[in-house]
Amino acid sequence: MSSTEFLEGLKNEFPGAITKIDIGYGQKFAEFSSNAAASIFNVCSTNERGRFDLLEDLLAYDSGDDIVLVYNLYSTLLNHRVILKTSLHRKEPSILTATTVWLAALSYEKEIAELFGVRFKNHTTEIPFLLPKDWQGFPMRKDYVYPGGYSGIAHGSGVERRKR
Amino acid sequence: MAFVFSRLDDLATWAQTHSLSFLFLDLSCCGIEMMHTTGGRYDLERFGAVQVASPKQADLMIVAGSISYKYAETLKKNYEQMCDPKWVMAIGSCAGSGGMFEGEFSYSTVSGVDKILPVDVYVPGCPPRPEAIMHGLLTLQKGIVKCRAQNSWKDSKTSSPEL
Numbered sequence: 001m002s003s004t005e006f007l008e009g010l011k012n013e014f015p016g017a018i019t020k021i022d023i024g025y026g027q028k029f030a031e032f033s034s035n036a037a038a039s040i041f042n043v044c045s046t047n048e049r050g051r052f053d054l055l056e057d058l059l060a061y062d063s064g065d066d067i068v069l070v071y072n073l074y075s076t077l078l079n080h081r082v083i084l085k086t087s088l089h090r091k092e093p094s095i096l097t098a099t100t101v102w103l104a105a106l107s108y109e110k111e112i113a114e115l116f117g118v119r120f121k122n123h124t125t126e127i128p129f130l131l132p133k134d135w136q137g138f139p140m141r142k143d144y145v146y147p148g149g150y151s152g153i154a155h156g157s158g159v160e161r162r163k164r
Numbered sequence: 165m166a167f168v169f170s171r172l173d174d175l176a177t178w179a180q181t182h183s184l185s186f187l188f189l190d191l192s193c194c195g196i197e198m199m200h201t202t203g204g205r206y207d208l209e210r211f212g213a214v215q216v217a218s219p220k221q222a223d224l225m226i227v228a229g230s231i232s233y234k235y236a237e238t239l240k241k242n243y244e245q246m247c248d249p250k251w252v253m254a255i256g257s258c259a260g261s262g263g264m265f266e267g268e269f270s271y272s273t274v275s276g277v278d279k280i281l282p283v284d285v286y287v288p289g290c291p292p293r294p295e296a297i298m299h300g301l302l303t304l305q306k307g308i309v310k311c312r313a314q315n316s317w318k319d320s321k322t323s324s325p326e327l
């Protein structure tokens with residue numbers, strides 16, 4: 001059973017939620033709207049033709065307009081993979097947590113929450129993960145302005161670098 | 165009598181320079197090179213430098229690698245726990261000046277350990293070879309002899325005469 005068929009089936013099941021199916025670079029992509037996250041995660045992990053039991057990676061990037069989340073799913077049972085993408089609004093990006101389906105999402109989500117400012121609903125832990133507790137802003141966003149310093153230490157060596 | 169005391173002082177200096185116990189802060193890739201230096205092939209211990217686990221027993225702090233803002237506080241605390249006289253060695257470009265993470269290239273990296281602590285010896289390189297690190301240690305030993313000759317080692321925090 002190939003993942004293409006699974007994606008076609010998924011599109012028929014959720015006609016509104018799956019906005020795009022794409023094949024390229026030897027991978028299968030599907031874009032979904034973040035409102036339907038809960039049912040799509042469930043179907044991906046339980047569907048007979050999908051059986052995606054492993055979240056290989058969860059990453060995020062800033063496309064300039066939106067924050068995009070990328071879920072790399074792999075099925076160890078059927079040996080196929082699929083990549084799910086979703087775009088979130090820059091202002092208050094939020095999505096349901098994937099930890100209820102794949103526990104592997106736990107630390108990925110913590111990291112993305114901290115570096116991109118995405119709020120994961122129903123995520124169990126809210127503690128700071130990588131950054132100090134009082135850090136301002138979300139460093140991996142494109143519009144992030146570097147701080148002048150932190151706790152009394154000035155940022156940068158003060159030496160002008162040659163511009164490239 | 166003065167002669168005897170000056171000889172005793174020389175002996176003490178010799179003992180001090182050849183029994184440096186260092187606290188090794190392995191912060192990133194340069195740490196691997198430093199481990200290699202303390203290992204069997206290069207063997208830093210033949211210069212008398214031995215690694216200790218606690219800052220309270222150390223008189224030399226070796227900072228190898230890039231320092232994040234989050235770690236800077238811990239670094240300072242470690243330094244404060246060390247007894248005087250104490251010295252600091254910065255291994256690698258990152259510890260020296262921020263290296264390739266300096267300024268606009270990283271939001272989270274301190275541009276050099278000298279922003280936080282007084283540094284006595286810088287060893288440049290990305291990463292420096294073990295030979296360079298050993299040369300750094302020998303330079304520090306020479307510097308300690310000089311400092312003791314000027315009797316200025318007591319306030320190593322405020323004055324660090326040129327080595």
Ligand code: SF4
Pocket residue numbers: 192193194195228229230255256257258259263264289290291292
């Ligand atoms: S100077 Fe180079 S090798 Fe050393 S910590 Fe920095 S990047 Fe790594």
